[in-house]
Amino acid sequence: MDLNRKLAILADAAKYDASCASSGGVRRDSRDGRGMGSNEGMGICHSYAPDGRCISLLKILLTNVCLYDCKYCVNRASSNVERARFTVQEVVDLTLDFYRRNCIEGLFLSSGIIRSADYTMEQLVAVARELREVHDFRGYIHLKTIPEASPELLAEAGRHADRLSVNVELPSAQGLAALAPEKDGSTIRRAMGRLRLHIDEAGEARRAQQAAPPRSLPGAAPRRAPAPAFAAAGQSTQMIVGADGADDASILVTSAQLYGSYRLRRVYYSAFSPIPDASSALPPRKPPLLREHRLYQADWLMRFYGFEAGEITTEGGMLSLDRDPKLAWALAHPEHFPVELHRAPREMLLRVPGLGVKAVERLLAARRVRQLRLDDLARLRVPVTRVLPFVALPGHRPAAGAAARAAAPAAPAAQACLF
Structure with a gap:
């Protein structure tokens, strides 16, 4: 052939x-x-x-x-x-x-x-x-x-x-x-x-080879071939x-x-x-x-x-096709929200829809030196519209049911960006 x-x-x-x-x-x-x-x-x-x-x-x-x-x-x-x-x-x-x-x-x-x-x-x-x-x-x-x-x-x-x-x-x-x-x-x-x-x-x-003493030190063994x-x-x-x-x-x-x-x-x-x-x-x-x-x-x-x-899944054992799983979990557990941005541990911040790993690290670094406020979110490159229904900070506290109302019109195109 x-x-x-x-x-x-x-x-x-x-x-x-x-x-x-x-x-x-x-x-x-x-x-x-x-x-x-x-x-x-x-x-x-x-x-x-x-x-x-x-x-x-x-x-x-x-x-x-x-x-x-x-x-x-x-x-x-x-x-x-x-x-x-x-x-x-x-x-x-x-x-x-x-x-x-x-x-x-x-x-x-x-x-x-x-x-x-x-x-x-x-x-x-x-x-x-x-x-x-x-x-x-x-x-x-x-x-x-x-x-x-x-x-x-x-x-x-x-x-x-x-x-x-x-x-x-x-x-x-x-x-x-x-x-x-x-x-x-x-x-x-x-x-x-x-x-x-x-x-x-x-x-x-x-790792053992990397931890071995450098060749230049007295008494060090001859340099070996890479592991x-x-x-x-x-x-x-x-x-x-x-x-x-x-x-x-x-x-x-x-x-x-x-x-x-x-x-x-x-x-x-x-x-x-x-x-x-x-x-x-x-x-x-x-x-x-x-x-x-x-x-x-x-x-x-x-x-x-x-x-x-x-x-992560619903009671029926399936993931929602209408909402990404992180948002679906947040809406199913309103008792955990709103999250206090200036006090919540890293583990809870990671569960906020809209906050990815890098955004959480930026928030943690910023709040070590000052109290976070609403104006800080955009400067920290946080997706403000997506995050606000789930968080509280000085000058902002979402109204009851804000998260559900914000998620209601979600369209498939809006789901492409995860967290």
């Missing part, structure tokens, strides 16, 4: 995998005249780091041929789609060629399962190994790992890749058994546990939303457990998309895309705002 046709098929097949952000990796470049590539410049891609950098990644599958028959997957064994497969050398050449054209800054590589989990993982690792060791490629590499592969292969993958990801696929064991019977939840989590162990060990070795990195950007996972009957509460509880147990960098949520010749076990329609967006907002609340998974 022509290489361009392979690229068209396997780039399109990779679009369903959302977990390709590239934040957190070790910064590398070739400005010292050695090696090739960089993982920190600006590009023309579709992945964004938390600091706003756009990271350009060549996002492809090694092959869309797969032994598994997961009902929600367009590349499942029984699917009637055109199949293609890259060789290891073709992926390496494509990555280097796209880099030289200044189209990408890294590679996101996944694959269907061919022959066996170990064989597939060997092929993925071979791509990363050749890029790093033969071509001294210093751009970002994200490998999708095969949980059933041997621990030795997973360990080698982490030595070459910036980030590894193992998809849990679905939030419950029941959903996985019904829709992906060849996959096992305990195997997936066991692979995640191994990756966390390697990441933790590499981090401890790096080897292992998936410096951590690991991530992805859950499909809406393919099974799991509600938002179940999804968020699963996410909280994954963050706590495996110290994941991100859990990605991918709204189920109907596929050709779909199984009757799948819903006939995709869930609202806004549901996926609300899950990302709720995930942010758990990771950065101190919310517990069980307190």
